[in-house]
Amino acid sequence: EVQLVESGGGLVQPGGSLRLSCAASGFTFSSYSMNWVRQAPGKGLEWVSYISSSSSTIYYADSVKGRFTISRDNAKNSLYLQMNSLRAEDTAVYYCARARADYGPFDYWGQGTLVTVSS
Amino acid sequence: EIVMTQSPATLSVSPGERATLSCRASQSVSSNLAWYQQKPGQAPRLLIYGASTRATGIPARFSGSGSGTEFTLTISSLQSEDFAVYYCQQYNNWPLITFGQGTRLEIK
Numbered sequence: 001e002v003q004l005v006e007s008g009g010g011l012v013q014p015g016g017s018l019r020l021s022c023a024a025s026g027f028t029f030s031s032y033s034m035n036w037v038r039q040a041p042g043k044g045l046e047w048v049s050y051i052s053s054s055s056s057t058i059y060y061a062d063s064v065k066g067r068f069t070i071s072r073d074n075a076k077n078s079l080y081l082q083m084n085s086l087r088a089e090d091t092a093v094y095y096c097a098r099a100r101a102d103y104g105p106f107d108y109w110g111q112g113t114l115v116t117v118s119s
Numbered sequence: 120e121i122v123m124t125q126s127p128a129t130l131s132v133s134p135g136e137r138a139t140l141s142c143r144a145s146q147s148v149s150s151n152l153a154w155y156q157q158k159p160g161q162a163p164r165l166l167i168y169g170a171s172t173r174a175t176g177i178p179a180r181f182s183g184s185g186s187g188t189e190f191t192l193t194i195s196s197l198q199s200e201d202f203a204v205y206y207c208q209q210y211n212n213w214p215l216i217t218f219g220q221g222t223r224l225e226i227k
Contacts, residue, residue: 050213106163
């Protein structure tokens with residue numbers, strides 16, 4: 001069974017940093033591209049970042065470019081999102097999501113981790 | 120950026136009836152269109168990809184159609200568990216992946 005479990009969310013002050021993790025199991029993690037998607041409270045879905053299976057290709061949404069860094073450790077079956085210079089508008093539930101194909105839709109999602117940016 | 124517009128924002132339908140949800144893209148996305156279902160407090164679930172292919176384990180009452188800029192998700196006979204928010208997503212224009220704003224399907 002495919003499982004994605006996020007962790008690392010919490011309350012952080014504006015300008016602060018946080019590192020999210022996503023532990024994957026039930027599939028060959030190193031064969032799949034992965035993504036982070038976020039959802040602000042009561043709002044819709046926003047794609048945040050993409051990383052290819054070998055980490056050779058990385059993309060970011062304009063809203064986080066230069067502040068967030070996606071990475072993965074295939075030996076540990078883990079995906080990460082380093083978030084720096086956090087703003088109030090980054091407050092959201094952050095989901096990790098597996099891409100069905102390299103540039104395909106997202107076929108499995110984690111349960112999400114809440115990041116709250118507030119003083 | 121491709122803007123995805125879903126309509127209606129809220130749809131009220133009785134159990135057992137058919138529901139039709141629409142999604143329009145601001146420019147062609149070919150058939151690179153997915154539909155997701157999200158229930159309160161849960162992660163989204165992939166229903167349809169490639170505009171019309173059901174994902175693994177999705178019941179046959181869910182069907183998708185369309186190509187280019189106009190897409191439809193149809194739920195043929197609504198069950199109680201189908202009342203949720205539905206999002207369309209275009210994945211034609213990487214890395215500029217975009218979602219629609221969602222359609223809330225509620226019990227009439």
